Amino acid sequence: MEDEESEAVLKTVGRQVKMWREAAGMTQPELGAAIGYGEDLVSSVERGRRIPKPDFLDKADEVLGADGKLAVMKEDVEKARYPKKVRDLARLEDEAVELGAYAGHHIHGLLQTPEYARALYAMRRPAFTEEEVDRYVAARMARKAVFDRVPRAQLTFVQEEVTLRRPLGGRMVLRQQLEHLLEVGQLRHVEIQVMPTAREDHAGMAGSLRLLKLRDGKTLGHLEAQLYSRLVSEPRDVQVLEMRYGMIRAQALTPRESLTFIEKVMGEET
Incomplete structure (x- = not known):
């Protein structure tokens, strides 16, 4: 990412995805298969290296039973996409x-x-x-x-x-x-x-x-x-x-x- 503000947002989102995934007892490949994304993308999102699409967060929220706590981060992530x-x-x-x-x-x-x-x-x-x-x-x-x-x-x-x-x-x-x-x-x-x-x-x-x-x-x-x-x-x-x-x-x-x-x-x- 090209600025600290965006990087901080993506790292926070990544930590939340990882926390909910581990709480659900799922591996990265299992989560990827469940939401239709590759293991590499899941790993990159969790490390704050890639910007998750709204669909990624919606599906992860549903599969991991996050009760809206991941989906609600879509707005912050969308803003982080912009320079x-x-x-x-x-x-x-x-x-x-x-x-x-x-x-x-x-x-x-x-x-x-x-x-x-x-x-x-x-x-x-x-x-x-x-x-x-x-x-x-x-x-x-x-x-x-x-x-x-x-x-x-x-x-x-x-x-x-x-x-x-x-x-x-x-x-x-x-x-x-x-x-x-x-x-x-x-x-x-x-x-x-x-x-x-x-x-x-x-x-x-x-x-x-x-x-x-x-x-x-x-x-x-x-x-x-x-x-x-x-x-x-x-x-x-x-x-x-x-x-x-x-x-x-x-x-x-x-x-x-x-x-x-x-x-x-x-x-x-x-």
Whole structure:
């Protein structure tokens, strides 16, 4: 595992599985056969080396008579599957009453379809394994819960025009992604704007950015560039990001104009 928090969760789960297995008088091969998993996987789970699937915990709970004590750990295990950076972002997004983001290279993560996200992770270099791609895609999709939680957060996005035209994953993936933008853009608490390439003035030339206004009134910025991810909390720096994002939104098409623009791009793709 890549961080201590995840490692601790998996070791705790592994110890519990081992304790209940031994209390039931079963060997690792016997437990594996009873729940439909191999002995090697059972051993790896008990040592905290592998992430058990929800089905593994459900079946082990039933076979070992744990009365729900193993199955209840599914939520903690599921969160441990996600990289630490993603978990930290998800926590902040869950606390946000307002979230704003400008994306200049690709569709923003919170707006991505699973297919689009998979295409992005599949083209990373050095290359991810298939298991790593699955893990990152699942983590990104889980963060989309921010759209559904109550009370609603106000979510605003500005997408560079090129992100609507770059066919990452292929033309069909792009078309499905544009359809998803149109669908999400209809939500009352979501505004999607497009920054046309033809704009002569552009306040976002320093790169993509994100702003999160939390329940306690504090505003944080978040920046990503190549290998680095940085949370911005210094008030003066946050003020600069807020000013830039405000100007970016003013320079972009309005939300209504933007949805019309996305429909136009879709028509050009057919």
